[in-house]
Amino acid sequence: MSSVKDWAAPNPVTENRSGIIGKGVDRYEGKLKVTGTAAYAYEVEPPSAPAYGYLLAATIAKGRITAIDTAAAEASPGVKLVWTHLNVPRQARRGERINPRSQRPSNPALAGDRIEFFGQPVAFVAADTWENARAAANLIAVTYAAEPAVLDFRASLDQAEMPQGEEDVLIGDFEGAYAKAPAQIDETYFSPLQNHVQMEPCATTAWWEGDKVTVHTSIQMVKGGQHSLAETLAIPSEKVHLLTRYIGGGFGGKGQAYDDLVLAALGAQALGQPLKLSYTRQQMFQATIHRPAVSMRVRLGAEPDGRLNAFAVEAITHCARSAPFVEHAANFSRNLYAAPNRLTGHRLVKMDIPHAGPMRAPGEAPGMLSLECAMDELAEKLGIDPIELRLRNEPDVDPETGKPFSIRQLTECLNTGAQRFGWSRRNPKPGQVRDGRWLVGMGMAAAIRGNFLLPAKAGVRIDGTGIITLRQGMTDIGTGTYTILAQITAETMGVTMDQVKIELGDSEFPPAPGSGGQFGAATAGSAAFEANMNLRKALAELAIGDPNSPLYGGDPTYVTFGNGNIAIENRSESLATLVSRAAPEGVYVEGAISPAADARDYSQHTYGGHFAEVGVDTVTGEVRMRKMFGVFAAGRILNAKTAKSQVTGGMIWGVGAALTEGNVVDNRYGSFINQDMAGYLVPTHADIVDLDAIFLEEADDKANPMGIKGVGELGICGAGAAVANAIYNACGVRLRDFPMTPDKVLEGLMAKGL
Amino acid sequence: MRPFTYERPTDVAAAVKAVAATPGAKFLAGGTNLLDLMKLDIEQPTHLVDVNRLPLAGIEDTPQGGLRIGSMVTNSHLAADARVRSRYSVLTQAIVSGGSGQLRNKATAGGNLLQRTRCAYFYDPSKPCNKRHPGSGCSAMEGLNRNSAIFGASDACIATHPSDMAVALTALGAGVETMTADGATRSLAVADLHRLPGDTPHLETNLAAGELITAVILPPAPPGGQVYRKARDRASYAGGLASVAVVGNQVAFGAVAHKPWRAEKTEAALAGGASAVEAAHAELAGAQDNGKNGFKIALVARMTADALGQASPGRGA
Numbered sequence A: 001m002s003s004v005k006d007w008a009a010p011n012p013v014t015e016n017r018s019g020i021i022g023k024g025v026d027r028y029e030g031k032l033k034v035t036g037t038a039a040y041a042y043e044v045e046p047p048s049a050p051a052y053g054y055l056l057a058a059t060i061a062k063g064r065i066t067a068i069d070t071a072a073a074e075a076s077p078g079v080k081l082v083w084t085h086l087n088v089p090r091q092a093r094r095g096e097r098i099n100p101r102s103q104r105p106s107n108p109a110l111a112g113d114r115i116e117f118f119g120q121p122v123a124f125v126a127a128d129t130w131e132n133a134r135a136a137a138n139l140i141a142v143t144y145a146a147e148p149a150v151l152d153f154r155a156s157l158d159q160a161e162m163p164q165g166e167e168d169v170l171i172g173d174f175e176g177a178y179a180k181a182p183a184q185i186d187e188t189y190f191s192p193l194q195n196h197v198q199m200e201p202c203a204t205t206a207w208w209e210g211d212k213v214t215v216h217t218s219i220q221m222v223k224g225g226q227h228s229l230a231e232t233l234a235i236p237s238e239k240v241h242l243l244t245r246y247i248g249g250g251f252g253g254k255g256q257a258y259d260d261l262v263l264a265a266l267g268a269q270a271l272g273q274p275l276k277l278s279y280t281r282q283q284m285f286q287a288t289i290h291r292p293a294v295s296m297r298v299r300l301g302a303e304p305d306g307r308l309n310a311f312a313v314e315a316i317t318h319c320a321r322s323a324p325f326v327e328h329a330a331n332f333s334r335n336l337y338a339a340p341n342r343l344t345g346h347r348l349v350k351m352d353i354p355h356a357g358p359m360r361a362p363g364e365a366p367g368m369l370s371l372e373c374a375m376d377e378l379a380e381k382l383g384i385d386p387i388e389l390r391l392r393n394e395p396d397v398d399p400e401t402g403k404p405f406s407i408r409q410l411t412e413c414l415n416t417g418a419q420r421f422g423w424s425r426r427n428p429k430p431g432q433v434r435d436g437r438w439l440v441g442m443g444m445a446a447a448i449r450g451n452f453l454l455p456a457k458a459g460v461r462i463d464g465t466g467i468i469t470l471r472q473g474m475t476d477i478g479t480g481t482y483t484i485l486a487q488i489t490a491e492t493m494g495v496t497m498d499q500v501k502i503e504l505g506d507s508e509f510p511p512a513p514g515s516g517g518q519f520g521a522a523t524a525g526s527a528a529f530e531a532n533m534n535l536r537k538a539l540a541e542l543a544i545g546d547p548n549s550p551l552y553g554g555d556p557t558y559v560t561f562g563n564g565n566i567a568i569e570n571r572s573e574s575l576a577t578l579v580s581r582a583a584p585e586g587v588y589v590e591g592a593i594s595p596a597a598d599a600r601d602y603s604q605h606t607y608g609g610h611f612a613e614v615g616v617d618t619v620t621g622e623v624r625m626r627k628m629f630g631v632f633a634a635g636r637i638l639n640a641k642t643a644k645s646q647v648t649g650g651m652i653w654g655v656g657a658a659l660t661e662g663n664v665v666d667n668r669y670g671s672f673i674n675q676d677m678a679g680y681l682v683p684t685h686a687d688i689v690d691l692d693a694i695f696l697e698e699a700d701d702k703a704n705p706m707g708i709k710g711v712g713e714l715g716i717c718g719a720g721a722a723v724a725n726a727i728y729n730a731c732g733v734r735l736r737d738f739p740m741t742p743d744k745v746l747e748g749l750m751a752k753g754l
Numbered sequence B: 001m002r003p004f005t006y007e008r009p010t011d012v013a014a015a016v017k018a019v020a021a022t023p024g025a026k027f028l029a030g031g032t033n034l035l036d037l038m039k040l041d042i043e044q045p046t047h048l049v050d051v052n053r054l055p056l057a058g059i060e061d062t063p064q065g066g067l068r069i070g071s072m073v074t075n076s077h078l079a080a081d082a083r084v085r086s087r088y089s090v091l092t093q094a095i096v097s098g099g100s101g102q103l104r105n106k107a108t109a110g111g112n113l114l115q116r117t118r119c120a121y122f123y124d125p126s127k128p129c130n131k132r133h134p135g136s137g138c139s140a141m142e143g144l145n146r147n148s149a150i151f152g153a154s155d156a157c158i159a160t161h162p163s164d165m166a167v168a169l170t171a172l173g174a175g176v177e178t179m180t181a182d183g184a185t186r187s188l189a190v191a192d193l194h195r196l197p198g199d200t201p202h203l204e205t206n207l208a209a210g211e212l213i214t215a216v217i218l219p220p221a222p223p224g225g226q227v228y229r230k231a232r233d234r235a236s237y238a239g240g241l242a243s244v245a246v247v248g249n250q251v252a253f254g255a256v257a258h259k260p261w262r263a264e265k266t267e268a269a270l271a272g273g274a275s276a277v278e279a280a281h282a283e284l285a286g287a288q289d290n291g292k293n294g295f296k297i298a299l300v301a302r303m304t305a306d307a308l309g310q311a312s313p314g315r316g317a
């Protein structure tokens, strides 16, 4: 295993001779997407005319199917098959595995008469058209025996348990130090259940050739999807060819396979015909995963100068009874501020609603809404500027583990942000700045999000025309993965972008873990980099060993790549010339990355500072953004444009969390009240107005060979808290219940006599 | 699929006859509401009569000094019309506060008036709803009903009418012209177009089966300033939590009842010399809170007082 020290040496990416790294290069696949020619899973054309599937969803939260009558559906026009738990083909039992090294266990559909959540698929219809399948599904009569269900999170907090294997982290004597602290904050913050609301619903197009199935599906993890399907069908992994070339948003919600994948495969097999199956918009809300609601108690005990002496962040969250998942909302706080006496931990309520699961910045997104507001409350209590309060609690080493930071530029983010945003314009006293019927205020928050590197591989091939094709079982969920891999390849090989092809999303390509946890760019990118470095070596050997090459007999350590050429000083030839002559069939090599053995010796994160200015309508309680600015430090930035899109997109999620987004379970049925995008409100353009973000110069040589880190989740972390703090600064209304909708703000205004 | 037939006549009388002659037939205008509801199996027309080719897409001056707006005029055109913008700015303000640009490009004056409620339970066919299935019950009553009515609700239904345009039309005292199944023309006030839910929330308007709205008639604008104010959860593309239209001394509220709500008590109070705040409260005194929508009462009172002040800066607060 390697050491982080191996990564410190300069390399083609860190030297960046042609300047492609960091440039705001346009999207590699942008033209295909804006012209509608990028085929998403449901749109992929199968080899012959497909059948169309439709899922029927349960309408109770918990219980049993006692009868299910499909006669009318079977007789409905165009119907080819109707499956329920009584006649669905055999699948492996849930959790089973037959393939060695399988990353995911079996996940059967329609697996029994038990209903575990409202929206659970209970029947599957395939027909000649989607409309006929849907019409038939609506004719299925299901009789249920309902059972009492736990549906109300806020009313069930007292049932919260310690998650298995997750003891609280206790350092020093929190209770003692807190009791003695001259300044105390003890507040509880609530963030609601949220849905991913990807533009593209889960969808699969499947067909069989002999005993091998091809599935085009919308999933963030290629291997995970392939293995899950193979285990469920109880066939070898090689018999599943999974493709996921374009994905219309994932956000963690497509980190796993849903019933569309297995039922499309089984349906296509049973019919001997390709089959398409997708979730409806309503089923995306009801029958996939969501971010659970979080109730966070924050206790801060500080000295009069603001130094924290006692620090506790405790989260209560929920998950489905049968699918344990912890939203680690307190984890981020373990690395953020110095304080000698600490308590952090999680509690979990098991509920009878759809599965909770990861959603963009799991943990930080809801978690930072609490602590970063509590810090604002403490700053006000002590009469200290909120930025200054954070600077006074800046740790030298990781506050929990004592490990050194790989690099930590939080202070620089906050100071640069304050200056660029104009923080000095802020009146620390709330409710002082009027603009007509608006009260105007500013708020800030810190951002932190961990950085990760996972094992990955990549393959790269150069052909006789000099075209270099990188292949990887990686996904691009709309973040820009195609583009940055093309940049890394072009810069490493010394060629232009149009000499590079990127092929992703195929289970037969060298595997990468996929998109999630903001590890994608660093992980897939590093493997791609290693593959290209290996290609350089292979081409150098080829040239040096070829009597017809001008480089023949040279010293491989002096070989350089640039302008499409391979060279030793002034002896050079083009890559196309070399390959077409010396290896006309092309040269293919692979490369791999894995975490360094000593990577865990460092506390490694990405950081940022958020600054928000809002107006509060004193008549209606409506909050409108006026300006938002973020400064981030996240290693070397590969692409100025796609990286900025990621962090500003994250900041917009923060605005949504603060002002509009959330779902609520109807306690009588177990269903969500918002089931479409007219009800579940994500911010629109008009909600954002003036938004900008910058990155600080940084290279984290403990992260990976290129010194890059993830940016996909950092932008959300803390963003909503900056907005909430700005609301307080504007009008003096301190809300702790997200989202801060007009009804809540208005109540606060009226309570203040405004 | 649920089969339906389709035709696209070019003659108004033929369109009316086609709907009148076919049980379960419906007019299709912009389709931005009807098609969504068909996809959810909530609307189940047997026959669609597409009215987009009818010669009803013009805006004309009336001899009385008002405007006659063809029912097929799109919301975008109506809001942008120079006469509307200068003489009926409340209508432009109301329309552009609704939906999104794409929706307004498709939505028509007739269809906007007849759009159905946005009650979340109405949109969820797995739930009881008296409007969808008379007698099945009202899920909103004990449910998550922050957006429900504060005026004129019944034990059967607490839904609100979501149109913004209709609120401005109500404040303007506008009317609609229709053609009935027998080919006759009739007129009624926009304020009389919609019904309160009572025991029959599935009956939403006073139009007869097959009756087509052919035009919206704007009377000459009364003197005084015009203001449309809408409070909503996000800055655009969201239905109102509540809205207020003020046209001189004429006032209507939106998203507070099963129909656009003419605030007659507010108007009477204004006529009697009440201040803006007093006048606002005169109507709101009759509002009913059902536990989760109480904020609307304060919200409408504050918006009304503010909008009255903005419309007529000379008026006492």
Ligand SMILES: Cc1cc2nc3c(=O)[nH]c(=O)nc-3n(C[C@H](O)[C@H](O)[C@H](O)COP(=O)(O)OP(=O)(O)OC[C@H]3O[C@@H](n4cnc5c(N)ncnc54)[C@H](O)[C@@H]3O)c2cc1C
Binding pocket: A677, A678, B026, B027, B028, B029, B030, B031, B032, B033, B034, B035, B036, B051, B071, B072, B097, B098, B099, B100, B103, B106, B107, B108, B109, B110, B111, B112, B113, B114, B115, B162, B163, B164, B165, B211, B212, B213, B214, B237, B238, B239, B240
């Ligand atoms: C996401 C979303 C958000 C929205 N937000 C808002 C908002 O904020 N404010 C707002 O006001 N609206 C909003 N709308 C609603 C939108 O304004 C309506 O859908 C639109 O006005 C309907 O007009 P249409 O022409 O498309 O009607 P259609 O959908 O074609 O028809 C609606 C109904 O009217 C009937 N009909 C149509 N024309 C006639 C006629 N001439 N005579 C008799 N019957 C007729 C049809 O049979 C049908 O029953 C929103 C809609 C959506 C989808």
Ligand code: SF4
Binding pocket: B117, B119, B120, B121, B122, B128, B129, B130, B131, B132, B137, B138, B139, B140, B141, B156, B157, B158, B159, B201
């Ligand atoms: S309020 Fe009306 S529309 Fe909503 S559920 Fe009740 S009856 Fe149906």
